[in-house]
Amino acid sequence: MSKRCGFVTILGVPNVGKSTLTNRLVGSKVSIVSPKVQTTRRRILGITLKGESQIVLVDTPGIFVPKKRLDRAMVSAAWGASSETDLVLVMTDAHHPRQMETREILDKAVKKSTNPVPVFLVINKIDLIPRDQLLALIAQLSEDKKIDRVFLISAQKGDGVEDLLQELAERMPEGPWLFPEDQLTDLPQRLLAAEMTREQIYCLLHQEVPYAITVETESWEEFRNGSVKISQVIYVQKEGQKAILLGKGGHQIKHIREAAARELKELIGHPVHLFLHVKISENWAEQRHHYTELGLEYDV
Numbered sequence: 001m002s003k004r005c006g007f008v009t010i011l012g013v014p015n016v017g018k019s020t021l022t023n024r025l026v027g028s029k030v031s032i033v034s035p036k037v038q039t040t041r042r043r044i045l046g047i048t049l050k051g052e053s054q055i056v057l058v059d060t061p062g063i064f065v066p067k068k069r070l071d072r073a074m075v076s077a078a079w080g081a082s083s084e085t086d087l088v089l090v091m092t093d094a095h096h097p098r099q100m101e102t103r104e105i106l107d108k109a110v111k112k113s114t115n116p117v118p119v120f121l122v123i124n125k126i127d128l129i130p131r132d133q134l135l136a137l138i139a140q141l142s143e144d145k146k147i148d149r150v151f152l153i154s155a156q157k158g159d160g161v162e163d164l165l166q167e168l169a170e171r172m173p174e175g176p177w178l179f180p181e182d183q184l185t186d187l188p189q190r191l192l193a194a195e196m197t198r199e200q201i202y203c204l205l206h207q208e209v210p211y212a213i214t215v216e217t218e219s220w221e222e223f224r225n226g227s228v229k230i231s232q233v234i235y236v237q238k239e240g241q242k243a244i245l246l247g248k249g250g251h252q253i254k255h256i257r258e259a260a261a262r263e264l265k266e267l268i269g270h271p272v273h274l275f276l277h278v279k280i281s282e283n284w285a286e287q288r289h290h291y292t293e294l295g296l297e298y299d300v
């Protein structure tokens with residue numbers, strides 16, 4: 001049988017489970033997940049194999065109405081990813097379907113592609129609602145839309161994911177694999193490591209603080225016994241945010257560091273000594289070099 005390879009772009013409003021699905025299909029954490037919106041800031045590739053097919057999943061930041069520069073850059077990265085793809089998954093949350101926005105994304109996804117590509121509607125989090133409510137939801141979302149297929153899944157529990165993967169594998173165009181067979185993502189380890197710390201900050205801190213930070217890996221040193229020393233800087237915008245991040249007696253940053261180091265150990269397969277430095281930079285979100293670091297366009 002000949003080899004197949006193609007790109008599958010995952011679009012949807014924030015928090016529907018795009019990154020959870022990406023990780024589940026890849027079988028490893030390549031994209032961070034949190035209960036907060038706008039966790040994913042850049043386009044991330046998750047690479048997976050099924051039979052003779054290599055499927056390159058394009059996880060995107062959620063689509064929402066952008067207000068600030070960073071928001072605009074994230075939404076633009078999401079739509080940009082959908083222009084050169086072989087298939088689009090428009091994902092929605094069965095529990096909070098946000099029907100108007102999802103229908104708009106479906107419309108745009110169907111129209112946008114110059115060579116029309118298949119668009120699948122993926123309804124996620126079916127573990128949260130009774131099955132008999134799903135039929136009505138499918139009807140409402142897909143009414144008069146050119147949707148190729150509808151999948152009902154739970155990205156978290158795994159229901160329906162194997163069927164989706166099988167279908168994706170069959171729909172990929174014939175062609176050589178673009179990545180080595182053991183590669184799981186296009187994100188260099190340095191960036192993935194910064195993402196792991198950001199994930200812990202999203203999971204452990206409340207309110208607005210996570211949105212005001214960015215994390216960058218400054219140095220990465222490997223020792224002969226395999227262990228790794230990683231130093232990262234967490235940029236915050238205000239003194240008060242720094243205080244929240246550090247916590248009383250530094251206990252919060254300690255939690256973040258320990259949790260991130262555990263994730264990193266899992267990722268790298270060796271013990272990790274993680275050093276976190278907090279710096280105040282009032283307008284990092286207006287500075288071009290941070291966008292380059294994040295893999296985002298500054299001028300959109």
Ligand SMILES: Nc1nc2c(ncn2[C@@H]2O[C@H](COP(=O)(O)OP(=O)(O)O)[C@@H](O)[C@H]2O)c(=O)[nH]1
Nearest residue numbers: 015016017018019020033034035125154155156
């Ligand atoms: N109950 C349930 N929660 C899910 C499922 N998939 C994702 N989640 C949760 O939804 C939240 C957002 O997930 P995430 O993958 O970051 O969404 P994204 O913003 O679309 O990438 C996280 O708290 C996930 O654990 C699912 O199938 N069922």
Ligand SMILES: [Mg+2]
Nearest residue numbers: 018019039040
């Ligand atoms: Mg995400």
